[in-house]
Amino acid sequence: MQGSDDLSDIGKFGGNFEIENPVPRPSSNDVDLLNNKLHAMSLKSRMTLHPGADSMRIIQLENEVRQLREQHLNLKNDYSMVEEKFRKQEVLLHKLTERYRKELMERDEELRKVHNEMVDLKGQIRVAVRVRKYEDEKNEDICVVGENDIKFDNKAEYHFEHIFNARNDQEMVFGQVKELILSVLHGYNVCLIAYGPTGSGKTFTMRGENNENLAGVIPRSIQFLLEHSEQQLAAIGWKFNFSASYLEVYNEEVFDLLDQRKKCDLKLNGSTSSTNVIGLKKVQIKSIFDTETLMNLADSYRSTASTGCNSQSSRSHAIFQIHVDAIHSKTGQIAKCSLNLVDLAGSERVKESGAQGERFAELTNINQSLSTLKRCIRAQMNNSSHIPFRESKLTLLLRTYLGKGSSKTMFIAHLNPNDVAETKRTLEFTKELRSTNLGRAQVQK
Ligand SMILES: Nc1ncnc2c1ncn2[C@@H]1O[C@H](COP(=O)(O)OP(=O)(O)OP(=O)(O)O)[C@@H](O)[C@H]1O
Known part of the structure; x- marks a missing residue:
């Protein structure tokens, strides 16, 4: 059958092979399944080969993550405390600046009066x-x-x-x-x-x-x-x-x-x-x-x-x-x-x-x-x-x-x-x- 990709046709058209029970060609899905299976087997064999090293590594990583989480929490608390302190200092600074500005303005007003009276010489x-x-x-x-x-x-x-x-x-x-x-x-x-x-x-x-x-x-x-x-x-x-x-x-x-x-x-x-x-x-x-x-x-x-x-x-x-x-x-x-x-x-x-x-x-x-x-x-x-x-x-x-x-x-x-x-x-x-x-x-x- 022209255009067919059926392997059984090879013998009929002058080929040297006689295939009585041809092996069916695997589909792409079958290949993927096989690959996955192979990968799983390889992993299993590797696990079987180095079981101690990987479980140790997992335990170590879990510990590291736990420590980092604790550090993160501590830093978060420290940051909140510093932020609160900073806010209070800022309010205090603003109050002091305002008081200083008010004092300066009162002093300036007084100085202006004295100064202008002094240089005025009654006109x-x-x-x-x-x-x-x-x-x-x-x-x-x-x-x-x-x-x-x-x-x-x-x-x-x-x-x-x-x-x-x-x-x-x-x-x-x-x-x-x-x-x-x-x-x-x-x-x-x-x-x-x-x-x-x-x-x-x-x-x-x-x-x-x-x-x-x-x-x-x-x-x-x-x-x-x-x-x-x-x-x-x-x-x-x-x-x-x-x-x-x-x-x-x-x-x-x-x-x-x-x-x-x-x-x-x-x-x-x-x-x-x-x-x-x-x-x-x-x-x-x-x-x-x-x-x-x-x-x-x-x-x-x-x-x-x-x-x-x-x-x-x-x-x-x-x-x-x-x-x-x-x-x-x-x-x-x-x-x-x-x-x-x-x-x-x-x-x-x-x-x-x-x-x-x-x-x-x-x-x-x-x-x-x-x-x-x-x-x-x-x-x-x-x-x-x-x-x-x-x-x-x-x-x-x-x-x-x-x-x-x-x-x-x-x-x-x-x-x-x-x-x-x-x-x-x-x-x-x-x-x-x-x-x-x-x-x-x-x-x-
Ligand atoms: N106190 C001083 N010390 C040093 N040099 C002076 C002094 N007063 C004036 N001179 C010098 O005397 C010269 C004449 O001064 P100036 O030109 O200032 O006089 P002026 O009164 O402006 O004259 P004009 O009305 O003709 O313009 C200038 O060379 C100036 O540098």
């Missing part, structure tokens, strides 16, 4: 004086510098909150102003103004040099604010954001020193009596290194020129502003205020300076704006109903800090005793400053 404009080194020692008789008083030409005496003599370095100057600067972290506007004749050291005090020892008030203030906010106030829930802007007033125009000296317009904000500088760039400050970059950038744009009195004289008024935005993470209390560090251009007599052309125009603008500043201060001193803030860009920008109740303001008058006439004029102006009362500053929100 008067504070005045400190920094005296440059004498080049001509004979002049020392004209201007005698004591601890808080200056005696001039053996006639007039002037009294100040603080006098920095020629031996006092940058660190000492900052040490005296930092208490006032701290108020900005408590929500007050603060303004520090360097005033004085050309070459008397205003830029040296405010900006200083790119050297740790000679760094001025601007870089030191930023470092102080960053460190104090992180080390003292973050622990009690305050979060701060600092940004900076830097502008100059040159020939009655305002320029952005952080934005390629872009010209900016001013807009008066009637409701808050403040002045907005339209489009002024604000740069976030996260570390002291950001400041150094900013200062160098601004230096490259600031208007300076060589004059008869100073080879690197600032021909503009520069205002560096640090804007502070603070929020308390628990109470939601907010504070929005600013620190203003002002480096005025130096006063100089046109006749003595010999200025001509461009220098003459600059000097005329500088002297006019400084004269408006003096008139505003005098008007405040006399409680006048009209203060001529609008008469110069400088006073428009500073009106918030020269106006009543909105800022803690300090002047650092600079003296160059080698210039007797200018020293006398500066000392006379400081007398007026000292008798000007701006009223107690208010916290800004």
Whole structure:
């Protein structure tokens, strides 16, 4: 039969074999059964060959499993105990942290009150004086510098909150102003103004040099604010954001020193009596290194020129502003205020300076704006109903800090005793400053 796999067909078709009773071919099931049987037999024979070794191994394994189970149970109990202890410690830590935070907040509140009362001086404009080194020692008789008083030409005496003599370095100057600067972290506007004749050291005090020892008030203030906010106030829930802007007033125009000296317009904000500088760039400050970059950038744009009195004289008024935005993470209390560090251009007599052309125009603008500043201060001193803030860009920008109740303001008058006439004029102006009362500053929100 074609296609059949029946083995009986082989003989019929010419094969050599005659198979009378052919063995039936086993099916695949039969093969599997056989294999299993063989495997069982082999196992049995092996068991019969090594009965002791396998039963020992089983007993040993059972013991090991029992021990592991006990260890597992013990570890589980230990873990529960440690977890319970950890939870209790965590609750205790939380309670202690809260108590510590509360104490810190109460202490901070008290310190703020004492500190602000101390630096408030009943709202008067504070005045400190920094005296440059004498080049001509004979002049020392004209201007005698004591601890808080200056005696001039053996006639007039002037009294100040603080006098920095020629031996006092940058660190000492900052040490005296930092208490006032701290108020900005408590929500007050603060303004520090360097005033004085050309070459008397205003830029040296405010900006200083790119050297740790000679760094001025601007870089030191930023470092102080960053460190104090992180080390003292973050622990009690305050979060701060600092940004900076830097502008100059040159020939009655305002320029952005952080934005390629872009010209900016001013807009008066009637409701808050403040002045907005339209489009002024604000740069976030996260570390002291950001400041150094900013200062160098601004230096490259600031208007300076060589004059008869100073080879690197600032021909503009520069205002560096640090804007502070603070929020308390628990109470939601907010504070929005600013620190203003002002480096005025130096006063100089046109006749003595010999200025001509461009220098003459600059000097005329500088002297006019400084004269408006003096008139505003005098008007405040006399409680006048009209203060001529609008008469110069400088006073428009500073009106918030020269106006009543909105800022803690300090002047650092600079003296160059080698210039007797200018020293006398500066000392006379400081007398007026000292008798000007701006009223107690208010916290800004
Ligand atoms: N206390 C000081 N110690 C060392 N150097 C000083 C001191 N004060 C000023 N100088 C140096 O005197 C020079 C003139 O100072 P600075 O430019 O600060 O004067 P200024 O008052 O800003 O002048 P201007 O109004 O013309 O810009 C600079 O070279 C400065 O480094």
